[in-house]
């Protein structure tokens with residue numbers, strides 16, 4: 022390593038190279054946004070599902086920047102692209118971004134066509150501009166500047182360009198699995214310049230409550246069981262009413278979690294149990310859902326509720342699953358019907374599973390980012406992510422993950438935009454962070 026003054030001078034030259042290259046970075050971002058890469062799980066339309074074309078462009082940039090690239094296909098026809106420079110494992114770092122975007126929605130609500138990458142007053146508008154083609158462009162700009170200065174890093178620098186973040190993260194999951202030995206990953210999702218070393222975990226869980234079907238004309242028999250007229254014939258058990266009571270009980274668990282647990286850097290009560298889908302009726306089909314949905318004269322015998330369950334960065338998925346199941350078991354034990362017919366709990370709905378991210382605040386990557394932000398005259402903001410990102414898929418492999426990226430707005434809505442100045446500022450911070458974290462050879 023060169024001495025301190027030389028190192029500081031190198032950082033300044035690298036940042037100057039990023040600034041000098043700003044027009045090219047903006048142009049690259051426009052080209053990325055103009056290739057619609059809507060995740061096909063949301064909307065199947067070959068004209069819009071062009072993740073592979075985005076990857077071609079990114080791979081060409083990586084190759085021109087001296088990366089050895091490789092591809093893998095976590096999902097059919099949907100490639101991940103990974104670029105690698107040489108360097109050691111200990112200080113190895115990946116810059117990671119996703120190429121897929123959410124659908125543009127109603128185009129009438131947009132001020133400019135969503136894939137035109139229109140620039141107005143310093144903002145670039147378009148679906149995927151902030152989330153997160155700007156982060157990809159900033160990452161590539163940082164790598165280009167290092168290449169221009171012919172810097173040899175001590176730690177290996179990698180670039181992970183992945184598919185499918187918006188619908189489960191199966192792209193990053195595959196790359197993370199193949200990245201054993203990697204020290205850290207920096208995800209350039211739009212964070213408004215904040216450093217986000219933490220994110221809660223997320224599970225999708227289905228609870229199925231089963232009752233007993235019957236004719237609604239005999240409902241009175243289950244409400245007034247001691248009435249002599251109710252004595253004959255079986256009593257129905259209404260699964261909708263059981264489901265409603267279960268919901269109320271889980272609302273209590275949610276409140277209990279909100280007031281008894283907390284994690285610094287996260288707003289209190291972000292660990293929620295949100296019912297998202299509820300369907301009830303009669304007759305369970307092979308898919309576990311009711312087959313009869315159009316006859317209120319039948320007392321429903323099945324009620325299915327799907328929850329989006331968020332937990333804190335310092336909790337484990339196993340603990341949360343146990344607490345949730347124990348609560349439901351206690352609830353069921355207090356009910357004369359459910360104690361013998363307990364609700365069924367099924368985890369990992371749609372294969373979705375986001376482990377929490379809890380990178381220590383004193384991790385060298387957080388320190389490198391903080392110092393780089395501070396030296397540009399801004400105050401480092403270290404906070405948790407409310408949403409989940411691909412960071413979740415690296416964490417289980419012991420790869421320290423941090424989110425840091427540009428400033429944008431209206432992500433997932435009409436008129437999504439990114440502040441162009443923040444893209445260049447992000448690239449400057451990235452180049453300095455890479456130098457500080459990976460070191461020079």
Ligand SMILES: [Zn+2]
Pocket residue numbers: 119152153186210
């Ligand atoms: Zn994103």
